[in-house]
Amino acid sequence: MSTVQFKNPVHIRSWAVCAGRKEGKGPLGDRFDTVCPDGRFGCDTWEQAEMKMVSSAWHTALQKAGLRPDELSCALGGDLLNQCVSTSFGFRGSGIPFLGLYGACSTMAEGLLVGATLVDGGLHHDVLCTASSHFCTAERQYRYPLCYGGQRTPTAQWTATAAGAVVLSGTHSSGVRITRAHIGRIFDPGIKDAGNMGAAMAQSAYETLSRYFSDTGDGPCDYDLIVTGDLAAVGRRLVIELFDGDGIDMRPVLDDCGLMLFHGGQDVHAGASGCGCSAAVLGAYLLPALEKKLFRRVLFCGTGALLSPITSTQGESIPGICHLVCLEAED
């Protein structure tokens, strides 16, 4: 059974989101801790800007928790850049014990999952989890330099410019806890179109949710919201169709962070994507709603496409993964 039920309390102590200008104009814009006036955050390069976003997010989350960096057991995090440099440079000089993760856009969920396991095991107390992405760094690295003005297909998604940070704690709570988690398997549906990541990841979300329901005996009606990371319009529709095949109607509870970050008129094609997408929606919408008890139980399902430009160039298909954590409001 791949679903784990934590034996000890794993509380969410604090969180923060630092987002870009376009995200700031979206429906969650007034809920971010920091919105940067431009894509460079006062830096010379986009990569430096992304590093600064990571740093801003975790500093704010610690400030809200009243924690000093040296009081943390460790930090876990990752991003989309080659060698995850936004995260490691965002923690350079922090003095915080650091474990780098790579889960593509599933990183926020992967961090919460591993972090919760560390806290549950009792050897680690306050653990910080981060994830970030930046539209301009991702475009340059995965697609074309922005100045080429490359055209996007209708199935393409817009990488969110955002960094999120969450502090997990064995002792201090904001009123939200992580009760269960499910480690995803890699699933490759054979899709080779790097402009259609939603389709590449949808089957992974279906596999993880199906196994989770099977392991726990729960169904969609046991949750106020089931939210995937960045399947966007194409991927969400596929997950609904896959569950329809099992006679399970996911429509009433299934949403996707890629459809929640931007307004319909913001020209993002199928929706948002990137590690920062689910991290931003988690911190700006899901956790506040759980804290206020507007939701009681939410499944947060981070989805990731495990490709690289070189695998696509070599004709490989795109494997996907989906890690799940169950978030519950505490009484």
Added chain:
Amino acid sequence: MSTVQFKNPVHIRSWAVCAGRKEGKGPLGDRFDTVCPDGRFGCDTWEQAEMKMVSSAWHTALQKAGLRPDELSCALGGDLLNQCVSTSFGFRGSGIPFLGLYGACSTMAEGLLVGATLVDGGLHHDVLCTASSHFCTAERQYRYPLCYGGQRTPTAQWTATAAGAVVLSGTHSSGVRITRAHIGRIFDPGIKDAGNMGAAMAQSAYETLSRYFSDTGDGPCDYDLIVTGDLAAVGRRLVIELFDGDGIDMRPVLDDCGLMLFHGGQDVHAGASGCGCSAAVLGAYLLPALEKKLFRRVLFCGTGALLSPITSTQGESIPGICHLVCLEAED
């Protein structure tokens, strides 16, 4: 205190190493489970070859343990390629719950550390840890295409072509266990020469070992061997000098995997490097020696340089990290 002492037994159940031809001609050549006759392992590309090495290593480790993939709680792993594709493609289709790590060349130690925490916590039983690197994929990605015939500086290291896999277990033992671990901090000594990674990582190894000694009250004489991952000749000398400054003589017990993988005459300049370097030495030398009780206690310190080609191009220095696990022979 960043050093954790595991409360429950974390046994090493089995391990395996798949290595390249040059590594096969080195001093540990006859101890690898598989040595491939060429750099491509029968594949069309080097990247596919590295994916096949990862797959070969974990299949062999599972076979030695008598485990089926579906009996594992999860796999943890990473590599040096952009987006860690060797590892994710090496597990594609395995059906094993998978957590991707990025620790640069410290990945094998990071995997053992996180895996041991999962096993210790009791929610996960048999956990597989892997790490890999390939000389040709790394050269193309980090430096120059091989066909350019670029010259190497004397401080440069040779990325090992090797993949290692280790199965951790809460119940079954080969006679070796992980008793403690220390999560490293990111330390940046300000070195900008990407041809001198040993110098960039040496301070991290010193910081981690110093904190570990301080946390535990142990000193070098409490260990049969203290082995760093890939500091090679330059980095090892720097660690010795840094400890000399504290009045601690590390010479009798300090070795480095980067100095153990190749013969002096194999033209690797300062020594070996890469995730596969420490993974190969662990599986081909350290674990067998602990199993035979030739060593009682060994500190395995994975060292990593957290740079990317883009950070170097943008003039950034090279942050390092070092994760430590304490391996002990069981009575």
